Amino acid sequence: MQNFEKRRDRYNAFASFENPLVNLSFELEVPDFRPYCKQRGLPSFHFFLYHVLHAVKGIDNYLYRIYKGEVIKIEDFWASYTVLNRDDNLNFARFVMTDDLNEFVARSVASAKEAEASTKLINTAESLSEYDQRRNIFITCMPWLKLSAIEHPIYEHKSYDIPSLAWGRYSAPRADGKLSMTMAVQAHHGFIDGYHVHLLAEAIGQRIAQTLAS
Known part of the structure; x- marks a missing residue:
C-alpha cells in the first residue's frame, strides 16, 4: 500500500465526487497474435484475455479496492468475462487465474462452455463473500461491433471500485503486422489516471510480443 499512500490525497478528492469514475476509449495496437494462435490451436480471444488480465495484475492501481470503508490492495482476482448463452442472453464465465498460458486457456474455454450452456444467470457476485x-x-x-465507446451499468457510482474493460472487433490483417481494436477502460479516478491506462496498453502489447518471440 506504500504506492497508494502517495496518492491518497487524490483518492480523497475524487471519492468526494458523486461520480468519481474515469472512462477512456482508445485504439489499442498490439502484434497480430492470430497466426500464432492458429498455428498452436489456441482460441484467440482466450489468448488475448490471458495477456490483458496478467497485464492488469502487474499494475498496482488496478488492484486497489474499497473494503469496509478502507482502501485495500487485493493480491489476485478471478478471471471472468461475459458470454452469450444458448438463448442469446448475457451470462458470466468465471475461473481461477493461472500463470500457465495453456492451462489458463483450458480453464477459460471450459468456463465459457458452462456459461453458454446455462439458461440461468451464473457466477454472479451473490455467491461470494464481501x-x-x-x-x-x-x-x-x-466482437460484432467496431467499438467506439461504452458506458457500463453502475449500481452506485460513489462506491464503484472494480475496473471494467471492454473491447470490440479486431482489425483486418495489416501490412505492418499489427492488430488494432478499440478498448475502453472504466475505473475509479482515485486509483486510475489516464497514465495508468497508457501503462496497461503498453503492458498488454509487450506481453504479447514476448510470447510471440518465445
Whole structure:
C-alpha cells in the first residue's frame, strides 16, 4: 500500500465526487497474435484475455479496492468475462487465474462452455463473500461491433471500485503486422489516471510480443 499512500490525497478528492469514475476509449495496437494462435490451436480471444488480465495484475492501481470503508490492495482476482448463452442472453464465465498460458486457456474455454450452456444467470457476485466480490475485473468483449465507446451499468457510482474493460472487433490483417481494436477502460479516478491506462496498453502489447518471440 506504500504506492497508494502517495496518492491518497487524490483518492480523497475524487471519492468526494458523486461520480468519481474515469472512462477512456482508445485504439489499442498490439502484434497480430492470430497466426500464432492458429498455428498452436489456441482460441484467440482466450489468448488475448490471458495477456490483458496478467497485464492488469502487474499494475498496482488496478488492484486497489474499497473494503469496509478502507482502501485495500487485493493480491489476485478471478478471471471472468461475459458470454452469450444458448438463448442469446448475457451470462458470466468465471475461473481461477493461472500463470500457465495453456492451462489458463483450458480453464477459460471450459468456463465459457458452462456459461453458454446455462439458461440461468451464473457466477454472479451473490455467491461470494464481501471480500471476494472485490476480487474481480469486469471484462466485456463485443466482437460484432467496431467499438467506439461504452458506458457500463453502475449500481452506485460513489462506491464503484472494480475496473471494467471492454473491447470490440479486431482489425483486418495489416501490412505492418499489427492488430488494432478499440478498448475502453472504466475505473475509479482515485486509483486510475489516464497514465495508468497508457501503462496497461503498453503492458498488454509487450506481453504479447514476448510470447510471440518465445
